[in-house]
Each structure stands twice: as C-alpha cells, then as structure tokens.
Amino acid sequence: MTNNEFPSIAVYGVSGHTGGYILADLRRRGLTPILVGRNAERLRATAEAAGLPDAELRIAAADDRAALVAAFTGADVVISSLPGYVDIGEEILAAAIEAGAHYVDISGEQLFTRRVFDEYGPRAEKAGVTVVSAVTDSNLPADLLAHLVAQRLPDPIDFVISHRSRSGGDGSRGSAKTVLASLDWFRDGGWHYADGEFRTGPVDPAPMRYPGDAEPTAVAKFAFPAVLTIPRHTAAATVTGVVDGVFRENITGLTPELVASLPEKPSAASDLRFDMVVDATGADGRGLRGVLSGLDSYRDSGLIAVEAAVRLAAGTAKAGALAPAEAFDAEDFLNSLAPHGITWTITNRVGA
Structure with a gap:
C-alpha cells in the first residue's frame, strides 16, 4: 500500500x-x-x-x-x-x-x-x-454465505443459490449490455457444478420459496459466477444457480435494439431491494438457508x-x-456492510 x-x-x-x-x-x-x-x-x-x-x-x-x-x-x-x-x-x-x-x-x-x-x-x-x-450484490454474498453455511453442515453439501430482485428486472442499460454480451450463455443457464466438474445442460430445480413469500416460485437455472467460486473453498457436491423463471425468460429475450432503448439508470420508482439466497443441504439431510438482504442492487x-x-x-x-x-x-466482511442497511442471516431451512 x-x-x-x-x-x-x-x-x-x-x-x-x-x-x-x-x-x-x-x-x-x-x-x-x-x-x-x-x-x-x-x-x-x-x-x-x-x-x-x-x-x-x-x-x-x-x-x-x-x-x-x-x-x-x-x-x-x-x-x-x-x-x-x-x-x-x-x-x-x-x-x-x-x-x-x-x-x-x-x-x-x-x-x-x-x-x-x-x-x-x-x-x-x-x-x-x-x-x-x-x-x-449477488456473487460475493453468495460465495461468503456458502462458506459460512458449509462450516455448519456435514460434507458433502448441495447448494442452490438465487438472487431475487423486487424490481422485477427494471434495471439499467449497463445490466442489459452485460446479459446481451453473453446472451446465449444466460439463455442456456450456464454452468452448474456436479460430480467434481462444471457442467452445462438443463437441470430441474425445485420451486423456491423466497424470503417473505407465502408460496414457492417456479425457478430456472441461471449462470451465477458464484457457481464457479463456491467449490473452491467448500466440500460441495452440487452448486446450482437459479432465478425466477419469468425473470430469466424476460432478460434472455433482449435484443440490441431493446438494450439501446433502455435508460442509463433504473427509473426512480424502481424498487431495487433484493435478497441473495443460499440454500444448503448437508450429507445428513439437514438444511440451512443464508440470506443477504440489500436496499439497492447497484448501490x-x-x-x-x-x-x-x-x-x-x-x-x-x-x-x-x-x-x-x-x-x-x-x-467480518458481511458484518462490515451493516451500516449501509445490508443485513444477513443463517437459519434452519424449513419448507424453503
């Protein structure tokens, strides 16, 4: 320094x-x-x-x-x-x-x-x-939460990670450009981790009940970078990224013309609060859920x-x-975010 x-x-x-x-x-x-x-x-x-x-x-x-x-x-x-x-x-x-x-x-x-x-x-x-x-807002919390959850469960561990934005996808032009640059990869769901290697191809994820929701949501495979990082420091059996199925369908329908028409910034009315969810199941069948909740994905x-x-x-x-x-x-890293209204918890996963 x-x-x-x-x-x-x-x-x-x-x-x-x-x-x-x-x-x-x-x-x-x-x-x-x-x-x-x-x-x-x-x-x-x-x-x-x-x-x-x-x-x-x-x-x-x-x-x-x-x-x-x-x-x-x-x-x-x-x-x-x-x-x-x-x-x-x-x-x-x-x-x-x-x-x-x-x-x-x-x-x-x-x-x-x-x-x-x-x-x-x-x-x-x-x-x-x-x-x-x-x-x-999605990948670092997912990686850190997975690390902490893994310390509480017996190996090997199955992880399902998901980001839920309350905006419903009303993001910036920059976010859309990111998806457009790897559109086919996002459309196909990218890599998941299983049997010691990264794999492409379909998976059939169970519906996920997000924090605060009364009913489960149908989800689809999604290409989160944390899928690549979590196996580096945990005894992961599987790591799969998922998002709301409707959200994935919407963003993977992007075209260059649509991206060019989007605003540089999300609208002032957008609700950019989010939850990053890490569901983990240990070798004994016990489940834990780590959640980081934030106020604005971009901020x-x-x-x-x-x-x-x-x-x-x-x-x-x-x-x-x-x-x-x-x-x-x-x-320590996750706790350092608390002054900004970013909170995290790890709880028993019941009916998630």
Whole structure:
C-alpha cells in the first residue's frame, strides 16, 4: 500500500450507474481515486459531479494495453466497473496485473470469471497481486454465505443459490449490455457444478420459496459466477444457480435494439431491494438457508466493490485469482456492510 491509511485506488468505468456509487463511497471514506478512461472531459465532469474535483485523471482506452498499464502504475488496487466484461474486460484486468496492482471487478458473467481463474490467476500469482472477480450484490454474498453455511453442515453439501430482485428486472442499460454480451450463455443457464466438474445442460430445480413469500416460485437455472467460486473453498457436491423463471425468460429475450432503448439508470420508482439466497443441504439431510438482504442492487454492488478494494490494498490476501471467501474473512466482511442497511442471516431451512 502506498499509504497505510489512504490506499491509492484507480477506477475504470466510473461514468456508469454503479461507477457513481463507487465514487460516492470512496469520497465517504476520504479517498481520492485515480479516474481512468478514454475521454478526459467526461472523466472531469464525472469527478466534479461526484464531489471529487481533485481526483487525478489518467487517459487510456479500454483496448490500449500500454496506456492502461501506465494509468494503473502506482495504484494499489484497480476497480473495473464495466458492462459486458466478456467483450472489453480482459485488457483492464491484464493491465492491472502488469502494473502490479490488485484488482476487483463487478462482472456478473461466468464466462469471464472462468477466464479470470484459468488464464489470469497464474499471471496474478507470478506478479504477486490478488485478483477477485465478480464482486457484486449477488456473487460475493453468495460465495461468503456458502462458506459460512458449509462450516455448519456435514460434507458433502448441495447448494442452490438465487438472487431475487423486487424490481422485477427494471434495471439499467449497463445490466442489459452485460446479459446481451453473453446472451446465449444466460439463455442456456450456464454452468452448474456436479460430480467434481462444471457442467452445462438443463437441470430441474425445485420451486423456491423466497424470503417473505407465502408460496414457492417456479425457478430456472441461471449462470451465477458464484457457481464457479463456491467449490473452491467448500466440500460441495452440487452448486446450482437459479432465478425466477419469468425473470430469466424476460432478460434472455433482449435484443440490441431493446438494450439501446433502455435508460442509463433504473427509473426512480424502481424498487431495487433484493435478497441473495443460499440454500444448503448437508450429507445428513439437514438444511440451512443464508440470506443477504440489500436496499439497492447497484448501490450495494458499488459499496461491496470498494470494501473489497480497500481490504485488498492492505496486502494480506495471497497472490493469485481468488474466490471472495479465499480473500476475505467471510463473517467480518458481511458484518462490515451493516451500516449501509445490508443485513444477513443463517437459519434452519424449513419448507424453503
């Protein structure tokens, strides 16, 4: 860390909706970030709007490796805040590693997360930096909750993870771009984990009764990155991601024209509260449910990304590409979110 009290954090992609929340939390913490992007005027306007007029601006396009490395050099951590990481995310990640900076992103894409572990994990380890991908309102909580639940159940454990948004899918254009970039993958449900390997193909999940609901909801397989990370630190027999079947049908019907017509930000009337649910069944048949509940999926992803970046800046995590539970103390991290109205519980699963 360049300064024990004030880490140097570079942010790429600050002009997006979640990027605004990232900047707001950095400002709340008294941190002045390095803002990196391709357009100086837009960066300057973003910095001023965020109340960070003294933020350093560094210019680098997402496909200019040399400029990105120069922009990230001297930063303790890079936060990558983008839509569609499978299209444009790798250069930012590669440049952060080359610059010797730890790295966090808010990707929601299994395909990108798999590349992070398989292709960039060895590079990060060699460079002595830590990479934690998919640090969002759904994936980091799912991974940390699964870790905590696994400590309470006998092996092996079956996990079903699900994100339930009260908005019904009324999200931002950036979220839609993310789905569109991997549309076929999301449509097919992505990977699930079974018999020691990641598998594609259909599954037949049982209906899920979400917190606060009187009746179960029909669910469909969904491609959560946490499916890839949970087996890294638990004795998982299976890990399956599911969402409300109607929600999955709606988002996988996206077209480029529809995405272009969406607003940059969710409407002010949108209810962006959410629950991230982890249902686990141990070898003895006993079930536990972990739930993290938040107030705004976008705000909370930004808060979580900053919390992760500040923790990585301390330099205590081992080098390489890590699951959240490999990089952070699960209970301590989740408890740190309480001042923002983000709560979590682990209870016996009865009739879930």
